[in-house]
Amino acid sequence: MNSNDLRIFEAVALHSNFTRAAEAMFTVQSNVTARIRSLEEEFGASLFERNAKRVSLTPAGEVLMHYSKQISHLLEEAKNEIKNIDVLAGSLKIGCIETTMALRVPQILHDFGAAYPHVELEFKSAMRPELVQDVLDYKLDAAFVTGPISIAGLQQEPINEEQLVILTHGNAASLSSTLNRQTAPKIIVFDQGCVFRERLESLLSAKGIVQYKPIVVNSIEGIINFVESGLGISILPQQIITAFYASRNIKTFSLSKSLGTMTTVLISRSNRRPSKLMQVFIDMYKSQPGNVSSEG
Incomplete structure (x- = not known):
């Protein structure tokens, strides 16, 4: 053979x-x-x-x-x-959820591209189940997903923690009043498999709300637009709102620690050691503000 x-x-x-x-x-x-x-x-x-x-x-x-x-x-x-023992070169295929793509990827693409021009860095945005399967199937070298992850064949490395908040129209007096206004509230969410949707549905369940109407969109911008129009509520990381949507007519409400804290981990296959290229990428990514190695 x-x-x-x-x-x-x-x-x-x-x-x-x-x-x-x-x-x-x-x-x-x-x-x-x-x-x-x-x-x-x-x-x-x-x-x-x-x-x-x-x-x-x-x-x-x-x-x-x-x-x-x-x-x-x-x-x-x-x-x-x-082949590239003296020059860092090659390619990396990295997966991430939508908010990581919006918040972190542009800067790392810029920094990594400037430092290592011979490396091709490719990102894919998808839901966590698809990203996990792609790593297992060798379609991705690694992926940023919400943790913790306990799946045979995968290893994980903590990257950062983010605080999630509930989003409502800017005129909402309180979250309770918004939810009590209608018997079946509308929620603006990504498709099934999205961690934000899971957290929002858990919140509603904890409040005894089992009937609600999901409106599925496929982008962060879509979620913001729908919430601002008063069509429903949603949930996103506070940092996304602060960085990109602070001027929009939306209001945020905090969550309990269990529902509101989202840990991001980098998953890769446990049957292989990180390549030199992957280790350099991890080190640079973790050095960005807000990630574990930069929080001191």
């Missing part, structure tokens, strides 16, 4: 077809078939269920896929570190 055998194996799994895998690997189908047969003989197990139209991984194939991804990424990291 060699690394090319594993690349062929992954191509067959991806395309569910030997012919399409051969095209993707710029080889012939007979070679793909031979390499898969060789792997199956080496491991003493069938890796694919075969039928006339497509193939799919067997349980043994699923196990090999898990390790094949690890091997592929370790080889790529080794090549990058050796």
Whole structure:
């Protein structure tokens, strides 16, 4: 077995077809078939269920896929570190939730790009469940998510703490009066999987409010606009409001410590040590104002 055998194996799994895998690997189908047969003989197990139209991984194939991804990424990291041993270069793919993207990413992109011009830094914004799965699937090198996280295969490093606040229209006298005005209050939220939505729904549940109408939007700006228009209430980090929306006609109300404190952690796979590039990124990110290493 060699690394090319594993690349062929992954191509067959991806395309569910030997012919399409051969095209993707710029080889012939007979070679793909031979390499898969060789792997199956080496491991003493069938890796694919075969039928006339497509193939799919067997349980043994699923196990090999898990390790094949690890091997592929370790080889790529080794090549990058050796190639760029004297110059920091390569690429990092980092995930983050929407508020981290708005608050932290622009500055780190600027600072990191200026200090390390040969590094390609790519960010993806998504909900926590998707980011966690992308890290596990090697689609992301790491991700900033709300913690704590206790998932097999992941390690976490605390980054910062933020205070969440309830947002209402600027004319609201109090949060209680706003909630009591209607039997089914409207909440302005991101889609399912958003930690802010979870916290807001927990607050309503604690107040005995089980009927409410969610209005789902896909941006922070959308949440601010809807709340300012009096369409409902929402929840966001206080720092977002202070930094970008202090002049808007909205009012904020504090939360209890349990609901109002949000801890951000950086998750990565626990089966690999941080690369030199990743460690430099972590150190620079944590040195930004408001993060753990800069809070003293």
